[in-house]
Amino acid sequence: MSYLSPLLNRSGAVQAGGLDAGVAAHYGEPNREQRLLAGYLGKPGTAVVDLSHRGVVKVTGADRLSWLNTLSSQQVTSLPAHVGTELLLLTVQGRIEFDARVVDDGEGTWLIVERDEAQPLTQWLTSMKFMLRVEVADVSADWAVLGSVAEVPEWGQRLVWVDPWPKVGAGGYSYTAIAEESHPGFERPWREYLIPATELVDAIGTRPLAGVWAAEALRVAAWRPRRGAETDEKTIPHELDLLRTAVHMAKGCYKGQESVARVHNLGHPPRRLVFLQLDGSLHTLPAAGSEVVLDERVVGVVTSVAQHYEMGPIALALVKRSVDPDAVLSVNDDGEQYPANQEIIVATDAGQVVGRPSGFLRAPR
Structure with missing residues (x-):
């Protein structure tokens, strides 16, 4: 049960x-x-x-x-x-x-x-x-x-x-x-x-x-x-x-x-976690699992969605590492489109730390 x-x-x-x-x-x-x-x-x-x-x-x-x-x-x-x-x-x-x-x-x-x-x-x-x-x-x-x-x-x-x-x-x-x-x-x-x-x-x-x-x-x-x-x-x-x-x-x-x-040392993660500030004008929330779209291409997936008491509709999403960090994305939930501003969580050039300057990201302790 x-x-x-x-x-x-x-x-x-x-x-x-x-x-x-x-x-x-x-x-x-x-x-x-x-x-x-x-x-x-x-x-x-x-x-x-x-x-x-x-x-x-x-x-x-x-x-x-x-x-x-x-x-x-x-x-x-x-x-x-x-x-x-x-x-x-x-x-x-x-x-x-x-x-x-x-x-x-x-x-x-x-x-x-x-x-x-x-x-x-x-x-x-x-x-x-x-x-x-x-x-x-x-x-x-x-x-x-x-x-x-x-x-x-x-x-x-x-x-x-x-x-x-x-x-x-x-x-x-x-x-x-x-x-x-x-x-x-x-x-x-x-x-x-x-x-x-x-x-x-x-x-x-x-x-x-x-x-x-x-x-x-x-x-x-x-x-x-x-x-x-x-x-x-x-x-x-x-x-x-x-x-x-x-x-x-x-x-x-x-x-x-x-x-x-x-x-960590030689490559880059293929995807990166981003924070999305969703357009709240539709008065609904997209479902987790909805597609993240850029220029009509699917570049990721929404993983969590919430209604924040101060920020309004927000989400986490996994997107391809190569996605332009300045681009305005769109979340597609069964045809309903939600414009989404992204905030970088995992940096686009994260990883490949061998040979990087000591101040890059944060050095291991």
Whole structure:
């Protein structure tokens, strides 16, 4: 049976679809919920978002961190307790298979993923145990996730994953052409709290709820890629600027490392993530998956769409690297055309860092 959150019983709740099926898209006031989540007039956000449809995988055992280090793109051998990071599991060709939010509590390592990836991830990790002291369990049925922009004081003892985005981590690399401090992601600090599923309703208390539409709008505005939305079977980390938070360029070997290094040092990612400011005069939004068009040529695809409470209709899209960064694009949704101004996320000349001046983009740390 598909998952349905108990919070869908709240007044006004409208269930989301797609990746977010099973939780509320909104509770009747999407714009107000977004403001309460983001915070406004200098006040921190007070709303929280039901993300209980997320998958949760727990890894225990003395070898857990060193083992995950050998498998993934991230350096986690010495990951301090309660410090959030992100890791990717890749194919030999460097394509993204899993993207996990990671936090360790000193006794176990928790991986937060999309719901339908928890079981496949558990099965794959279990197949890679060999003789190591690790145990892997899909605990999605026992644990729920709640998201917030601001810290929730009454949840101070709860385990929380703090999103490292957009700070360039140790061993990471920025593919944007803007100064790090100007990145819009800093306007969206993000936390995901792990709550026992039986305590989900009580944990909310009287705190206001925001639907996932609100969370998605803030994510898109922060240029934050999401597994299952910005990814397909061909996606490599470079295309989404994920080298900044999910890849350590100086760690030991892992599956896909050679491909990651080859594109980074000698080549260019074939596609690049862009932010689109959509024409709002149609009073509708194009669907994710709509074509991105330039001069009647299809040059990309819309991956995420949202209605932002300040900016209006916005989107993320993957386009060909060669697309003119100054061109006004058009989004085609079944014949309906939406003019779209693009804002560069991944630079058109990202990659090929061997021989580049040290100040190009952002040097590895």
